[in-house]
Amino acid sequence: MLKRHQEARGFSPPAPSATPAPPALFSHLFQQPMNLTSSKNKEFEEHYSGMLAEYVTAIAWSPQGNTLAATSANGEVVLWQDGELTTLQAGNGQSVDCLAFSPDGKFLAVGGQDGRVKIWQEQELIATLENAPAWVDKLAWSHTSNQLAFSLGRYVQVWDADTREVVTTLNFADSSPLSIDWRIDGQYLAIGGNKGIKIWHAQDWDEEPYILNMPTVSVTMAWSPDGKFLASGNMDRSVTVLEWNNPDPWVMRGFPGKIRQLAWSEATTKLGAPILASSSVEGIVVWEKLEDENLGWEARVLTNHVGVINAIAFAPKSFLLASAATDGWLCLWNKAKEVSQILTGVADGFSTLAWHPQGKLIAAGGEKGELIIWAKILRGQGFGRS
Template identity: 70%
Template sequence: MKSSKVKPQEFNLHWRGTLSDYVTAIAWSPSGSTLVASSAAGEVMLWHSGELTTLQAGNGASVDCIAFSQDGQFLAAGGQDGKVKIWRDRTLIATLEHAPAWVDRLAWSPISNQLAFSLGRDVQVWDVDTGKITATLNFDTSSVLGLDWRSDGQYLAIAGYQGAKIWHSQDWNDDPYALIVPSASVAIAWSPDGKYLATGNLDRTITVLEWNNPHPWVMRGFPGKIRQLAWSEAKTQSGAPLLASSSVDGIVVWEQTDKSLSWEGRALTHHTEVIQAIAFQPGSFFLASAAEDGWVCLWHKAKRLAQTLAGAPDSGFSGLAWHPQGQQLAAGGQSGELLIWSKSLRGQGFVSTANASPAADALGSRE
């Protein structure tokens, strides 16, 4: 049988628009038919069928987090004014008032219409169907710095000072499981299969917990705090997904080895300014990164640079989001730019290519 060399994917600019201020968050609906973007001016904008429309006009109070519910029925937004707003079919159905708290983290349960959002040292869980708060979770040691649901909806992980706490959604009153870190966890992410929980920490380390195993791995050797984490849906031959992490202007991709079950890192270098977002294309090892240098980098198999995308030359990019089917990539800029690239049918004609560094100056070990 002849072997064929698979060409890396190419993405071309499909649409471009502008918000009035820094794009704080972007997200696709589960069907991929709609893209939502928010700004530091308080705007909430919807892109659908090639047109950008206003769901909420700017009011001077930044909207910092937005998300669609798992079935796409509801859209939630939170921000500087302490309000959590929920829309259904572009109609505002609820406004939860929490001023003077600043709501900068929120996430929907992947299996139900329960919304978790941060309020200082607490996380509240609100049920759309009943219109009631079902839980108030006290992190206690600090403000909430990150939160993420496990893919089966059974656990909610919350990050902050001294690590992470994990609550069971079937018994919110039960004591949470604690993943202790000697500094603060500023990023947190479950793997799509729910087997691993990773935290990016202020002391320049990553902690990876295998669920039901009390001995986590710790990765070291980074130049600064770990700002971003991303897991791949696809798995390697070892049966584990890849974990991408960013610190300052560099990326390290972690892969679990077959024999020792340790994690080995490889560095990806091209960005020259702080990386603001990283994300794997759904179902593949194709990795995207966006940085303040004004570039979105696309990494073939999370190993080498296949393409660079421009579009935020003034202040750089602030975030990115993959279409659920992976054929489009959206990114927001710090000067209000909103761009969507589409996958080319030709699969050729790259902007630039470069090789990743052969190995990362980092170690992953059990503790």
């Protein structure tokens, strides 16, 4: 169980340390033999398959769900709409590593190896922000405005797409930012990296950030969809969960490797809390909050993959969890408990995945450049081609 770290309260949460949880707790579970679950009732069928020139680095659906954007290690930026691929940027040999749609779907931003942040409005390139020699590999739009935050060396810059001006430049200082995430209400911007997470108030960028100190590196970090929790997956094989307005985080240890991926559910349990999935090497741990605050969060381990998991995500408003790995499997976990279907179709492994905003499609990218979309099968109406 994930228990709250007990130390004196203060403005900055105390550095998580050895919460008693023996590494052996998970080690034998992560080494269980492969579960060859057959797909008795197919939920999804292949809807589209295409190719990019190289490893698919990132994919994202527009908020309206009518467009899927994808980028590659060769520098390609493409849009999928109604079965057709449109190229916004041809491959140039320099990797594009991150992309995101603005909350209104009007803007698409990408960043990559060449240090440029490019913003398209529909299919017109409207801005190119030159940041070389910095490598832009993290970016995120606010959920409530057209403000874009992106990594810039040891800084994060916030740029406004409406005014086309830089709003602020934030000094993370301790390392390059490894994750950037806005809270759902747009009030706070969290940045993770070496020594923990810093959280800035978007209404007053000059105010000193709230600091969640850690004696390790925050590798990946995410706000829960309701904005009540902030989770961090760490280099020292731990997961930290901070409940907003409570300075004592929960900490869990004993994973087989660093925490690579985190995903929160939009759906909530009877307690009104979302569930959290975390992946480390080929294993997944799902956390569910318990009623007893002292006990914290209960864990269950999901094992089926035999390769490193590159992406995990919950379907919208659901506990259906998807995981994509280097073993070439995209596993669908019913209620985040057991495999209900395994999707395949890549020559090597999967690199990334993204759910359609309504959950009726799921897209994934491959290590060899594959771009695949599966559609939910509509029962009683033949096969779904929505």
